[in-house]
Amino acid sequence: MTSHFLSELISFLDGLPEPRIVMSADYRIIAANAAYTREFGGGRELAGRSCYEVSHHFDLPCDQAGESCPLKLSLDSGEPQRVLHLHHTARGEEHVAVETVPIRDENGDIAYFVETMRIVRQASSRAAARGLVGRSPAFVDMLDKMMRVAPSSAAVLLLGETGTGKELVAHAIHEASQRSDGPFVAVDCAGMTETLFEAELFGYEKGAFTGATHRKQGLVEAASGGTLFLDEIGELPLSLQIKLLRLLETGTYRRVGGLDWLPADFRLVTATHRDLAAMVQAETFRRDLYFRINTFPIRTPALHERSGDIALLAESLLERVDHKQGRRFTKAALEWLAGQRFSGNIRELRNLIERATLLADGDSIDLSHLVEMADSPPPLAVGAPVQQGFGVDRIVELEELERRYLRWARQNHQGEMDGLARCLGVSTRTLYRKLERIALS
Numbered sequence: 233m234t235s236h237f238l239s240e241l242i243s244f245l246d247g248l249p250e251p252r253i254v255m256s257a258d259y260r261i262i263a264a265n266a267a268y269t270r271e272f273g274g275g276r277e278l279a280g281r282s283c284y285e286v287s288h289h290f291d292l293p294c295d296q297a298g299e300s301c302p303l304k305l306s307l308d309s310g311e312p313q314r315v316l317h318l319h320h321t322a323r324g325e326e327h328v329a330v331e332t333v334p335i336r337d338e339n340g341d342i343a344y345f346v347e348t349m350r351i352v353r354q355a356s357s358r359a360a361a362r363g364l365v366g367r368s369p370a371f372v373d374m375l376d377k378m379m380r381v382a383p384s385s386a387a388v389l390l391l392g393e394t395g396t397g398k399e400l401v402a403h404a405i406h407e408a409s410q411r412s413d414g415p416f417v418a419v420d421c422a423g424m425t426e427t428l429f430e431a432e433l434f435g436y437e438k439g440a441f442t443g444a445t446h447r448k449q450g451l452v453e454a455a456s457g458g459t460l461f462l463d464e465i466g467e468l469p470l471s472l473q474i475k476l477l478r479l480l481e482t483g484t485y486r487r488v489g490g491l492d493w494l495p496a497d498f499r500l501v502t503a504t505h506r507d508l509a510a511m512v513q514a515e516t517f518r519r520d521l522y523f524r525i526n527t528f529p530i531r532t533p534a535l536h537e538r539s540g541d542i543a544l545l546a547e548s549l550l551e552r553v554d555h556k557q558g559r560r561f562t563k564a565a566l567e568w569l570a571g572q573r574f575s576g577n578i579r580e581l582r583n584l585i586e587r588a589t590l591l592a593d594g595d596s597i598d599l600s601h602l603v604e605m606a607d608s609p610p611p612l613a614v615g616a617p618v619q620q621g622f623g624v625d626r627i628v629e630l631e632e633l634e635r636r637y638l639r640w641a642r643q644n645h646q647g648e649m650d651g652l653a654r655c656l657g658v659s660t661r662t663l664y665r666k667l668e669r670i671a672l673s
């Protein structure tokens with residue numbers, strides 16, 4: 233390949249806004265465009281340096297340091313390759329989608345590689361006051377899937393335990409999509425009755441039913457041009473599943489009391505903590521709807537699968553929930569948190585931190601504040617009698633009664649939160665919300 237071709241390639245890349253480099257097969261940077269030098273090069277000369285030293289501060293190529301290397305993958309396969317890596321940038325380490333494309337010479341042999349870097353703005357590898365944070369392999373794997381599907385219009389099904397961040401992931405998919413300028417509308421399907429579902433989703437016309445004094449826009453209409461997020465889709469009764477299926481299949485809907493079929497224009501993201509495939513087997517979830525919503529499944533990992541992220545998450549959540557600015561955890565507190573198994577996942581971690589901040593008066597949150605506020609009630613000794621009932625000796629408000637009952641139920645339930653929620657006939661999320669309210673009251 234001529235040096236003329238190479239210099240043409242370099243000047244072409246220089247004009248492009250995304251950071252790009254030309255690489256040789258031995259991991260050397262031949263040239264970098266202005267955007268790459270600015271974002272990743274720290275203003276220093278890059279030609280002749282190795283990509284692993286610049287991006288990772290490694291002494292060895294990624295594939296020899298136990299990481300996937302897009303250049304090696306591309307060299308072996310002869311095809312373009314994409315991986316998600318943590319790279320050093322002008323702002324510290326960031327998640328970066330690296331795409332490597334082999335460039336062939338006139339004999340068809342691979343002469344160079346062009347690497348394009350796309351910084352992932354939807355997730356942070358450092359403590360952050362908002363959005364997704366994480367850097368563990370399980371998190372990066374999920375992030376990779378998220379970033380691959382986001383630009384498409386495919387329906388995404390988020391599967392994961394309660395409190396693993398499904399709503400946050402749905403929002404990040406929206407932000408990374410072509411519809412990010414449009415609205416993100418979240419709908420909780422738990423506890424939806426037939427009338428409520430139709431009125432909420434499709435809206436209604438004036439006079440459609442008693443109390444319908446004006447035309448009301450539905451959530452499908454509100455999501456027009458954006459993303460509709462149906463949370464807890466596994467809670468939707470069969471009678472409503474068919475209505476949803478009709479909407480997805482025809483792409484049209486009718487307001488309650490209306491005559492006209494209106495076109496729907498949304499990207500669908502759904503989520504559940506239930507085993508939907510098992511529900512299809514048990515015929516409690518429609519098979520046709522399952523295939524409609526499950527174009528691209530993404531599993532959100534439980535916190536115990538990414539325990540390496542606990543300290544990072546804890547610091548981020550502290551920034552989000554603490555009413556006093558700038559407080560930190562002590563080392564002992566962080567170590568203790570990192571060793572806990574939070575069955576309620578990140579939501580449980582967040583609740584614990586919020587309670588501890590209320591308990592701590594000083595400049596730091598210490599182990600004692602956390603331990604005192606830890607969620608799990610002391611397990612009952614085997615055979616110990618469950619406290620019998622709970623009483624009220626006067627008429628109290630229903631809300632107060634619910635508060636007392638929930639406190640009692642929590643103390644006396646011996647399993648996980650999921651199980652307690654099932655016994656109470658509410659979703660785990662609803663249970664956590666109610667418990668959060670109790671903690672703050």
Ligand SMILES: Nc1ncnc2c1ncn2[C@@H]1O[C@H](COP(=O)(O)OP(=O)(O)OP(=O)(O)O)[C@@H](O)[C@H]1O
Nearest residue numbers: 363364365393394395396397398399400578579661
């Ligand atoms: N990766 C993350 N980084 C920072 N915060 C997170 C992350 N994932 C979840 N959270 C926080 O954890 C809490 C629970 O997240 P979210 O409500 O998205 O979970 P969920 O899986 O949708 O739960 P459910 O199934 O109960 O609806 C929220 O406060 C959210 O901001």
